[in-house]
Amino acid sequence: QLQDAILALRPGRVILNPGTESAALEQALTEAGIPWAHACTLVMLRTGQF
Numbered sequence: 001q002l003q004d005a006i007l008a009l010r011p012g013r014v015i016l017n018p019g020t021e022s023a024a025l026e027q028a029l030t031e032a033g034i035p036w037a038h039a040c041t042l043v044m045l046r047t048g049q050f
Contacts, residue, residue: 003025007028007032007034010032010034011034012034012035013034013035013037014029014034014035014036014037015044015050016036016037016038017039017040017041018040021038
């Protein structure tokens, strides 16, 4: 499952681009202590936030 693979990687943060929201993934990330945000990666790159 994709969620298990993401959690196993222990990323520093996860960006959920518009349309990729998942309440189950958000909960799992929160429980694992992995920061996440609803944001647009392209906008973040353009504005120096990434």
